[in-house]
Amino acid sequence: MTDFFTDAHDRLRTQVAGFAAAEVAPRIDHMERTGDVDTGLARLIAAQGWIGATIPREHAGMGAGHVAKTVIIEELSRVSAAAGAIAQASQLGVAKLLHFGTAEQKQEWLPRITGGSLLPTIAVTEHGSGSHVLGMKSTGEQTGRNTWRLTGRKAWIGNSHLGGPHGVVVRTGPGTRGLTAFLVEGDRPGLHIPPHPTMLGLHGFAFGELHLDGVLIPDANRIGEVGEGLDVAYSSSILYGRPNLTAVALGIIRAAVDHTSTHVLDRRRYDGPLADLPTIRERIGGMEGRLVTSRLTAYHAAASLDRGLPCDPDLMNAKHGTTNAAMTSVREGLEIHGAAGLVAGQPIARLYRDAACLRAPAGTDAVQLHRLASRTLGPHHPEWSARFPTPVTSGPYHPARTRPAGAAVPA
Missing domain, CATH: 2.40.110.10 (Butyryl-CoA Dehydrogenase, subunit A, domain 2)
Structure with a gap:
């Protein structure tokens, strides 16, 4: 995994994790109770400059690439999949301008998106x-x-x-x-x-x-x-939609492992923690294994995009495998929690519902498998990642602007 990340990625991860703990976590109860669209959270995320993760620096973006974008979405989703979905949806909205926008359109729109005033x-x-x-x-x-x-x-x-x-x-x-x-x-x-x-x-x-x-x-x-228009739709979905939803699913898997591990260490059975039971350890091991596999496939696909390599099948497989792994892991976590996991406000129940919302967008399981089968059986189509290669140049990128913890949240 270390080959995927630079020191700048590590700093970004720490930054986003701190933001998620300070600004996102306190909003979860309200979002869950009301189900309302949290426009304030969306604007606050946009104000960090993270929607411009893949926007080139000449258009005031981070110029940080898809690995950095995946880090941002994963860390937000680990705390709240809704927050990760907010970030990824507008990062997806950037793709059409990067792939098909004129010089004038890029100059007009991209700096405003990175600046946080627009959520495409x-x-x-x-x-x-x-x-x-x-x-x-x-x-x-x-x-x-x-x-x-x-x-x-x-x-x-x-x-x-x-x-x-x-x-x-x-x-x-x-x-x-x-x-x-x-x-x-x-x-x-x-x-x-x-x-x-x-x-x-x-x-x-x-x-x-x-x-x-x-x-x-x-x-x-x-x-x-x-x-x-079909090219705009497909290139956006394959090169951004699929890796973005992969990152949301990865954050959900991490959260499921974290919450379930805490539960089995705290819960007592037979004069010891629930974690001492072999059947529980086996299931936790399966969850950890899915996390390791999902992390590798997610960042391999993102890193391939950053290197300008053809990687459409990697993007499809990452989305298919990781969203399924998320659903399996949260189901395992819910079963391990037992009836305690069904109580309103329990994170594992929220994760279960969130994971179920990821499999259809940007292509259902059937669509991903059909596309992957075409790689083997034909017909073969040119890869979008080859048509729109976006290698990231070496060197540190500018850190995103960060609103201090506790600062006023936009209405």
Whole structure:
């Protein structure tokens, strides 16, 4: 593991862990009781500069790469998977600009994202089309030489209620080259965001809908060429969505191991701690083994991106394996806790619900396995990691700006 990390990564991990303990942990009870979107936490995370982990320094970003991004998401998720989901969703929203944005678009948007004033999203999914991106019904119609009208409904959008800009992909023509992506600011007339639904887990995280009712967008807000929307969607999902959700799952596994280990050491059975029972030790060993494997696959994939290596299968496998490992580990932890784990407010129950929310986004298990099978059986497709290599140059990166512990939280 030491080959993946520099001293700068270690300092970043310490910084994020301290932030999570001081600023995130005290908010968990409220998020769990209410289920409300915690916009204050989202803005506080953004204010640290961490959304710009992969944004180059010439655009005021950290220029730190995917390993650093994984560190940030993992450490936040270890304390609160909702906090990790907030960070990863807007880091995912950065991808479209990095891959397809013009020089003018990058200059306009990226410094503001790193500065914490904007939390971008990627809005592809609809109720009738998830991994089947080409099945979307939302449309974009050119109403003049330089204007488009967007109409439709987007669903399950990470950070949906936090302002944007939203990277909306709509159908502008037939077939695979008939999708186009646009930046839609959160205050655009015709953009409506309905109340957030009550979710099974990830309480505090916005994961809702965007309603586009004839939203007029200038052509200057188009991301990529007309017809490149599928590329925007796939490159974002594979190169950012999958490693990001892997990092959230990794944080959940760490938390499950930590909470369950504490429980079996404190709980007494037969004049000794529960941890003395061989059956308990075997199950804890399995949880630790899944943690070790998940950490290796997560950081191997992220490091491959930072080295500019083709690694699409590694990203798919990391997401598939780690989200499944998280679900298995929290189930084991819940069973070890027994009835004590079912009491409201128990961390292991929260982890169980949070883990269940990770397997569908950025591609279900079936999608990941189908893509991996194609690597062996065909048809073979060019790797997105080869099309958009982003090697990180050596040398220390600038540390993220940190709000002092206990400072006022934005409303």
